[in-house]
Every structure is written in structure tokens, then in C-alpha cells.
Amino acid sequence: MAFTAIHPDAGRIDASRIDLGCGLDWMQIYRVRPRIQLGCPECGFGVHAKVSPRGLRYFAHDPGRPPECQMSNESIEHHLLKLELATAIRAANWHAELEVRAENGLWRADVMAISTDGERRMAWEAQLSPITNFDLLSRTARYADSDIDVCWVSPRDAVPWLGVVPAIGVAEPADGLGWTVADGLARFDNRNGAWFVVKDTALETFVRWVLAGKVNTHFILDRYRRIHLGGKRQARRNEIWTTDKSVQLERAHNVMRERQTAWKAKKDREEQEAERRRLAVEEVERAEAERLRKIQEEIHQAEAAEAHRLWKIEWDTKQQVLEAERLAKEEQERQAEAQRQERDRLEREAADGWWAEVSDAQWQELVAGIDNHCLKHLGGRAAVHRTPTEPKYAFGIPVYVGGWLRGIARPNPGSLYRLGEGLLAFVRSKREAEMLAAHGNITPERIVCFNLPDHEQVQLF
Numbered sequence: 001m002a003f004t005a006i007h008p009d010a011g012r013i014d015a016s017r018i019d020l021g022c023g024l025d026w027m028q029i030y031r032v033r034p035r036i037q038l039g040c041p042e043c044g045f046g047v048h049a050k051v052s053p054r055g056l057r058y059f060a061h062d063p064g065r066p067p068e069c070q071m072s073n074e075s076i077e078h079h080l081l082k083l084e085l086a087t088a089i090r091a092a093n094w095h096a097e098l099e100v101r102a103e104n105g106l107w108r109a110d111v112m113a114i115s116t117d118g119e120r121r122m123a124w125e126a127q128l129s130p131i132t133n134f135d136l137l138s139r140t141a142r143y144a145d146s147d148i149d150v151c152w153v154s155p156r157d158a159v160p161w162l163g164v165v166p167a168i169g170v171a172e173p174a175d176g177l178g179w180t181v182a183d184g185l186a187r188f189d190n191r192n193g194a195w196f197v198v199k200d201t202a203l204e205t206f207v208r209w210v211l212a213g214k215v216n217t218h219f220i221l222d223r224y225r226r227i228h229l230g231g232k233r234q235a236r237r238n239e240i241w242t243t244d245k246s247v248q249l250e251r252a253h254n255v256m257r258e259r260q261t262a263w264k265a266k267k268d269r270e271e272q273e274a275e276r277r278r279l280a281v282e283e284v285e286r287a288e289a290e291r292l293r294k295i296q297e298e299i300h301q302a303e304a305a306e307a308h309r310l311w312k313i314e315w316d317t318k319q320q321v322l323e324a325e326r327l328a329k330e331e332q333e334r335q336a337e338a339q340r341q342e343r344d345r346l347e348r349e350a351a352d353g354w355w356a357e358v359s360d361a362q363w364q365e366l367v368a369g370i371d372n373h374c375l376k377h378l379g380g381r382a383a384v385h386r387t388p389t390e391p392k393y394a395f396g397i398p399v400y401v402g403g404w405l406r407g408i409a410r411p412n413p414g415s416l417y418r419l420g421e422g423l424l425a426f427v428r429s430k431r432e433a434e435m436l437a438a439h440g441n442i443t444p445e446r447i448v449c450f451n452l453p454d455h456e457q458v459q460l461f
């Protein structure tokens, strides 16, 4: 079906207009005899005027139409939408022409809106069948080349190309009160900083706003491209129909956001700088603390080294003193030993002389005297044996009584200091007793003298 046809005399006629767009009446072409030869503007095949049961006027191809004719393939729904658009355009006091073809064939508009002065044209495309974004963009560009605006209109839900080109989604409410715009028209909500789709605007109102320039297409700024469709639904859109006011709100909001971003970036830079300074100060403080610690450590090391040096000196000195003392002691002992040996030698020499004075006979006399004395005073016989004299017996001869050492016979006078405590000293004569006493180191009571003659009795023949 189609709304336009080529009249043999009037040329292009439009069934959506009362005068068919050329001063003719519908009744002059509808069911007239003889039949007027009308042609399809698309394929040139014969068409005839028809009226639908609901009173819609249109043209239908004669039987045997070419199957490739786009006009004949368009659905009734498509045609009704075109009619709605044409009606809305005319209500806005613009001319509306249906199924208009470019002279160069680059485009064919479903409905072409033309301003009364003929200066401005805008195509309204009822797009019901699936179409690629590429096709849409190239067809939109072709209109732009001819200085024609365009709005793509879809009665389908959620077509993927909304927002790709200037486009709206439309709906025919169940109440039959006329078509409304369901998608594609949006307002910027300053409080939320986002675009919201405006629903339920009458299609006629929307068309009037667009033709009057109150609503225009707008390329959404990057950060606002996720727009709210109502409820929780969102969609990404590049292009939207909206008012200048919303565009200004978006721009102002964007400036505010950019200012915020710049402010935050500045804040971040300041924080980074502060952090950098803090770290630098920390580094300086750490280095200073480390320097002081090293100095302290060096001081401690020096102190410890000095303490060790002093201790070493003290120790060495002490060792030297001890060594000197040891050597001195050794020397003392060596000298004492030499003195002792010398004294022993002298005493032994003296003792040898002392004993040379006594003959064997005189010795026997003394032994007899000792034996007698011991029997009388010490309660036992004396055991006296002439043995080599020894220093420990003061160079005399030990006298045992009953196994006990009780005295010394003839101790050397010069060795009396060696005589054991309590021991008696037995001597022959008063002279010997006096010699012992003269040396001291013994009390007279301990000297036992037998008053024997000093000189051997000369044997008289």
C-alpha cells in the first residue's frame, strides 16, 4: 500500500491530504469510471485508490505487481505511523509530503516536513524493520549532505540504534488517545547529574517542539552517556533529543565535575607533595639519628678501647710487679738457702772441732753417765748410738729412753737453737756446760753435766 500515486494530469497526489495535495477531490479518483490510470511512484506499476474498513484512504497496486516494489512491501503499520507523523507535522503548521524521493535518488523520505517558507526540510523516517547502525548513519549522512535534518522513529521496544542517530521510540497507548514518545527524548537532572528519558510526551507535541527548534538533538558528554530509562533500566546513548536548558544544565554540571576533578587532582597533588615532604623530613631525621648513633657508637668504641688500653697497662704493670716480686722472692730464697748452707757448713765445721775434743774413751764415759742418769731420773735405760751427727739433732747424738727421744748428747753449742723443745743436753764437763750456757738458747736446768775431767787421764805405768 501507499499514500502517494502519480496522476496522469495532476502529477503526484497524496491520499493523506484532503485536496490530495493538488486541488483534487478524493471522489475524483476513487471508483470513477472510466478508471484513471494512476501509477506507483516507486515502481511505476498501476495502482488504484482504496478506503480501509476504518476509513483510511490509500493506494494499492493492481494485481500482478512487481514483488520487489518497496512501496507495496511496506506494512499497514508502517503506513499508519507515516500518517501519524504527517498529521503531527501538519498540526505544527508545516507542510508534510509522504514518500518523497530525492531527484538524484540518494534518499526517499517516508514523510518530509517542509517549513511554510520552504527554507527548511526535515525527514521523518518510520523505521520498523531491522537495520544496521552503519546503514542508519550513512542514510543520515546523505540527508545531511542535502541539508535535511532527520528523525528516525520506531514503534518497537528497545531498538539497538536509539542514541546512535537522531531517533525516538514511539508507542500507541491502549486508550487510543494518540501516539506518544516513549524513548529518545530526555532531560538532564542536575541533582542526580544524569540524563533521564522523558516519557508520555504526545508525538504531536514532540514534532511541534522539534520543528519549532525547542527540542534538538544533542551529543551527550562522555561522562553522562549512561542514561536512565525509568525504573532501574539504563542504556548507553551517544545522541538524544532535548532542550537547550538541559544542554546548559549538563554543561554546567560537567564544568562542576571537571572543577571537582581538577580540585581533587590538585588535592591529590598537594597530598603527594606533603607526603613527599614528610618522607624527605623523615629521611633527614633518620640520617641525622643514624649519624648521631654512629658518633655515639664511635665514642663508645673509643671509650671501650681506652678502658681496655688502661686495663692492659694496669694488668701488664701488675704482672711486671708480680714477676719482680717473684724474682725477688726467688733471689731471697736463693740467698736464704745459701746462708742456710753456709750456716750448716760453719756449724758442721764447728761441730767437727767440738767432737774432735772427745776421745772414744771419753765418749764411753759420757754414755755411761747418761745411762746412769736415765736410770736414776727418767726411769729407763738410755739408747745412745754413735752415728754421724745431723743438723736436726744440733750436731749431737740422740738419746732415746723407752723409745722416746729425751735428749741430745753433746749438742754443738753454736747449734743449740736447733735443739727440740724440752730435750735435755748431756755434756761431759762443767766447761762444756758453760760453753752451752754462753751461747744461750737453753736454760741451765736442761743442761745435764757429769763433771768428767776435760783431759783424758794419763795412764800411769
Ligand SMILES: [Zn+2]
Pocket: 040, 041, 042, 043, 044, 045, 061, 069, 070, 071, 072
Ligand atoms: Zn510500486
